[in-house]
Amino acid sequence: MISPKNDGYTFPFEGLAHEGTIILLPYREDTWEDGGLKAFPEFKSIIETISMHEHVYVIKSPKVKYDTSCLNMKNVSIHELDYDDSWARDNTLIFLKKDNKIKAVDFGFNAWGGKVDGLYSNWEDDNKLGSNLSKLLNIECYLDKDFILEGGSIHTNGNKTLLTTEACLLSKGRNSNLSKEEIENHLKEMLGMDKVLWIPHGIYNDETNEHIDNMACFLDENTILLATSKDTNDIQYKWSMEAKRILENETTASGKKINVLLVNTPNPYLALTNEEANAIKLDSGAKERLKGDRLAASYVNFYMGKDFIILPKFNVKEDLEAYNLLNEFYKGTKKIYSIESRNILVSGGNIHCITMQI
Structure with a gap:
C-alpha cells in the first residue's frame, strides 16, 4: 500500500514554522450573521495578525458580497x-512533512456527518476544495476521499502521537x-502516526460531534491543554475530568508521560442572543441557530505558529486567565494575541476552525 507512512511523511506539530496559512472568507446567510458581514472584521484582524508572521492565502468565494479590499495588505x-462554508480547518487539506518536503x-x-447529522445539505464544493487548493499551491496530494476526516478532529504532538x-x-x-x-490504523497510515490517544468527549454542544481542537491540544511533545468548566455540576466538568484521568494515565508514542494543564471555559x-439568531437566516438545509443555544466557547480553539498564538477573546474574566496560562507556559517564546471572535463562535467554531497551516 502506498501511504504517507510508507513514504516517510508525518503530520507535524502546529507550533512550528509554516509555509503559510489558509483562510476562507465567510458568506453563508444560514450560518453567518448577515452573510458573514458581522464576522468579517474578526477575520480581518486574524488575517492581519498572522500576516505579520507568515504568508496568508485568503480564499474568496464568488458568493462573498461584502467589500474585501481592506485585505490588500x-x-x-x-x-x-x-x-x-469557510471552515478551512475542516474542508481543505491536511499537510504532511518529510524533511523539507x-x-x-x-x-x-x-459537512460533519452527511445525511446522518451534517450541518448543511450540499457539500460538493467543499469536497472538491482540497483538489483545487493542491493545484493552486502546487502541492502533491494523497487522495483518500472514501475516508471522512476533518482537520479539527485531530491534533498531533509532532512526534507520531495523535489525539482525537x-x-x-x-x-x-x-x-x-x-x-x-x-x-485508528487508517489514521496511522495516512498521517504517519504510531499512536492514537482517544478521549470520549469534546466540548458540550459542539456541533462538529465534539472536535478535539475545541477540547484539547498539545502545547509541546508531552503537554496537553485541556478545557474544563469551573461549574462542577456542569456536564463539561464531568467530561473534562474523565479526559484528564485518561490522558494522565497515557504515554506518547515515544513513551513519555503526559502532563495535563487545565484552562477554564467561560462561566x-x-x-446565542436574540439579535444574533435573527441575523442568521433559517434554511431547511442547514442547522438552525436559535436564541438561547449554548455556544461551545473554548480557549483551546486557538491557532499557533512558530512564534505566535492567536487566542479567542469573549470579553469575560476567563480571557485573562487563558492568556496568562499560555504566556507563562511559553515564557515569551510565542507572542500571544487575544482577538475578539464572538461572531465566529456564534456560527459554530472559532479561530482554530477558520485557519489551516501549510
Whole structure:
C-alpha cells in the first residue's frame, strides 16, 4: 500500500514554522450573521495578525458580497475558489512533512456527518476544495476521499502521537463501516502516526460531534491543554475530568508521560442572543441557530505558529486567565494575541476552525 507512512511523511506539530496559512472568507446567510458581514472584521484582524508572521492565502468565494479590499495588505494573497462554508480547518487539506518536503492528504468531507447529522445539505464544493487548493499551491496530494476526516478532529504532538475524540471519529455520519481499530490504523497510515490517544468527549454542544481542537491540544511533545468548566455540576466538568484521568494515565508514542494543564471555559457559559439568531437566516438545509443555544466557547480553539498564538477573546474574566496560562507556559517564546471572535463562535467554531497551516 502506498501511504504517507510508507513514504516517510508525518503530520507535524502546529507550533512550528509554516509555509503559510489558509483562510476562507465567510458568506453563508444560514450560518453567518448577515452573510458573514458581522464576522468579517474578526477575520480581518486574524488575517492581519498572522500576516505579520507568515504568508496568508485568503480564499474568496464568488458568493462573498461584502467589500474585501481592506485585505490588500503585505504578506496576503487573495484567490477565488468555490466552497460551501469557510471552515478551512475542516474542508481543505491536511499537510504532511518529510524533511523539507510537503505533501498533503485530501480526505473526504461531508459537512460533519452527511445525511446522518451534517450541518448543511450540499457539500460538493467543499469536497472538491482540497483538489483545487493542491493545484493552486502546487502541492502533491494523497487522495483518500472514501475516508471522512476533518482537520479539527485531530491534533498531533509532532512526534507520531495523535489525539482525537471518540464522539467525533466514531460518529455514525462519518466512517460507520469501519471499527475503532480500523479507523485508528487508517489514521496511522495516512498521517504517519504510531499512536492514537482517544478521549470520549469534546466540548458540550459542539456541533462538529465534539472536535478535539475545541477540547484539547498539545502545547509541546508531552503537554496537553485541556478545557474544563469551573461549574462542577456542569456536564463539561464531568467530561473534562474523565479526559484528564485518561490522558494522565497515557504515554506518547515515544513513551513519555503526559502532563495535563487545565484552562477554564467561560462561566457562566455563553449563549446565542436574540439579535444574533435573527441575523442568521433559517434554511431547511442547514442547522438552525436559535436564541438561547449554548455556544461551545473554548480557549483551546486557538491557532499557533512558530512564534505566535492567536487566542479567542469573549470579553469575560476567563480571557485573562487563558492568556496568562499560555504566556507563562511559553515564557515569551510565542507572542500571544487575544482577538475578539464572538461572531465566529456564534456560527459554530472559532479561530482554530477558520485557519489551516501549510
